Amino acid sequence: MNLYLENKRVLITGGSKGLGKGIAKLFMEEGASVGICGRSQEALEHTRAELGSELLILQGDVTSREDRERILREFTEEYGGIDILVNNAGGSNGSAVLETSMEEFEEAFHLNYLSAVGMSKLAAEHMIKNEKGTIINISSIFGRESGGKPTYNASKAALISFTKSFADEMIRHGVRVSGVAPGSVLHPTGNWQKRLQENPDQINQYVQQNIPAQRFGTVEEIANTVVFLSSERASWVVGATLNVDGGQSYSNF
Structure with a gap:
């Protein structure tokens, strides 16, 4: 199936390893122009050496407003715009609620939720001008049911809710927003x-x-879903966050 992603301009946060790296690899195989961002310059350079010199690497911390703005600016200056944003940056911290500080809850929300909101708002400004674009948010099945650490569950739940709200707002402008909720991936x-x-x-x-x-699950199985949802083949998928989990989740929606 041709996904018609040749020359699409794709930015992936948290793209130097794991899911982000796998997603970048598959987009590049589809002929897209890909940029990744991450905190570690060394990790970014290692990923570019592995995936190819045409990969654009952008060092920065997406929990920082200034870094988000700079990353988006450098990406659009390089490629002349943005067609697809994949909000993949995330992580887990803390333990049981009573043993987790408020600072750790705040850190989790900045990384797993607010960074995606901020990047989405910036990218959407460009996409609205072109009356097209796609934003994919990577959450987790534990955003729908308790399974991970409380900080992670709550921040990923917020991301799923944001995905639906922002999707309903943006589709009238020709911009699709949807999400992927992976299960346990090795x-x-x-x-x-x-x-x-x-x-x-x-x-x-x-x-x-x-x-x-x-x-x-495998990185490739998650990446396959992300790339499909980013394509026009998924043009009627708006606001949904799709579980990709081998049946792991208990939810029936």
């Missing part, structure tokens, strides 16, 4: 890989008991 730099190495019996038991597909 990749070299992820928490599941670390936990699997530390306690393989326990983690394998978790998989057997909690994932009907009886295995972890």
